[in-house]
Amino acid sequence: DTGVSQDPRHKITKRGQNVTFRCDPISEHNRLYWYRQTLGQGPEFLTYFQNEAQLEKSRLLSDRFSAERPKGSFSTLEIQRTEQGDSAMYLCASSFQTGGGEGGYTFGSGTRLTVV
Amino acid sequence: GENVEQHPSTLSVQEGDSAVIKCTYSDSASNYFPWYKQELGKRPQLIIDIRSNVGEKKDQRIAVTLNKTAKHFSLHITETQPEDSAVYFCAAIKGAQKLVFGQGTRLTINP
Numbered sequence: 001d002t003g004v005s006q007d008p009r010h011k012i013t014k015r016g017q018n019v020t021f022r023c024d025p026i027s028e029h030n031r032l033y034w035y036r037q038t039l040g041q042g043p044e045f046l047t048y049f050q051n052e053a054q055l056e057k058s059r060l061l062s063d064r065f066s067a068e069r070p071k072g073s074f075s076t077l078e079i080q081r082t083e084q085g086d087s088a089m090y091l092c093a094s095s096f097q098t099g100g101g102e103g104g105y106t107f108g109s110g111t112r113l114t115v116v
Numbered sequence: 117g118e119n120v121e122q123h124p125s126t127l128s129v130q131e132g133d134s135a136v137i138k139c140t141y142s143d144s145a146s147n148y149f150p151w152y153k154q155e156l157g158k159r160p161q162l163i164i165d166i167r168s169n170v171g172e173k174k175d176q177r178i179a180v181t182l183n184k185t186a187k188h189f190s191l192h193i194t195e196t197q198p199e200d201s202a203v204y205f206c207a208a209i210k211g212a213q214k215l216v217f218g219q220g221t222r223l224t225i226n227p
Contacts, residue, residue: 033214042122042205042217043160056214091159097212104150105215107159 004108006092012114013082020078021111025094032075033105034067035091043091049075050097082115089113118143120208122218130226135196137221139206140188146208149182149189150215154203163204164191193223201225 005024013019025032031050035043046065047057051072064082069075079086089112093105119142129135141149150165166173166180166189173180177196182189193200206218 035217040220040222042207042220045214045216048214104162104165107152107161109159 004092004094004106006090006108006111008111009109010112010114012116015084015115016081018078018080019082019113020076021090021092021113022074022076023092023108024074025092026106027073029094029096029106030072031095031097032069033093033095034075034077035093037089037091037110038087046077046090079113082113084115087113087115118146118208118210118213118216120206120216120218122206122221124221125219126222126224128224128226129196131196131198133196135193135200135223135225137191137204137206137223138188139190139208139218140186141208141216142187143208143210144184144187146210148209149180150207150209151178151180151191152205152207152217154205154220156202160205196225198225198227 007022033048034046036046037043045058046061047067049069052069064080067077089110091110092108095105122139147168151163152160153163154160164175164178164180166182177194179192201224203220203222205220207215209215
């Protein structure tokens with residue numbers, strides 16, 4: 001286990017199509033996060049899981065976005081009916097969090113989505 | 117919720133000089149402050165972090181300082197080298213919640 005893996009690295013899709021991304025976190029980590037990053041901006045929070053439970057979802061996230069982590073291991077992020085504004089880098093990160101403790105995130109290499 | 121502001125957005129320094137990037141945060145309960153370096157086309161990588169019970173932390177040429185009263189923290193890079201050129205992000209987190217990132221600083225080291 002060498003880190004956080006994301007697949008695919010790049011995705012080009014036509015507007016209106018659905019896309020799904022996958023993230024495999026570090027196996028010992030109980031938390032998994034999805035962020036979105038556009039050019040020149042910092043990562044923007046989308047959602048996160050602790051084990052299989054989705055604990056928070058950004059209010060900026062429309063109903064077209066859904067994320068799952070069915071067995072508390074890998075996660076998928078689906079975007080339905082893609083729009084050009086969805087074009088961005090989608091970053092996954094994982095960490096090991098205790099009840100009240102902070103911890104460093106390890107990021108994956110991201111999936112770059114281009115909607116044409 | 118937490119809000120993190122980062123300045124400057126771009127910074128250009130001569131090789132060998134020092135670079136300083138500053139961030140402010142809004143939630144006084146935030147207790148962990150990491151800094152990430154992101155090279156073009158690559159993932160953000162943690163370079164240094166500081167917890168709220170510490171005022172300063174140093175790791176070779178990089179250091180981070182935290183002023184809890186003023187709710188700001190800074191990244192200091194000394195003796196800058198060309199490979200320090202990248203985008204740097206600060207972030208803050210409260211307890212076991214999510215990281216909130218600043219907008220980033222594009223650092224360019226001029227030879």
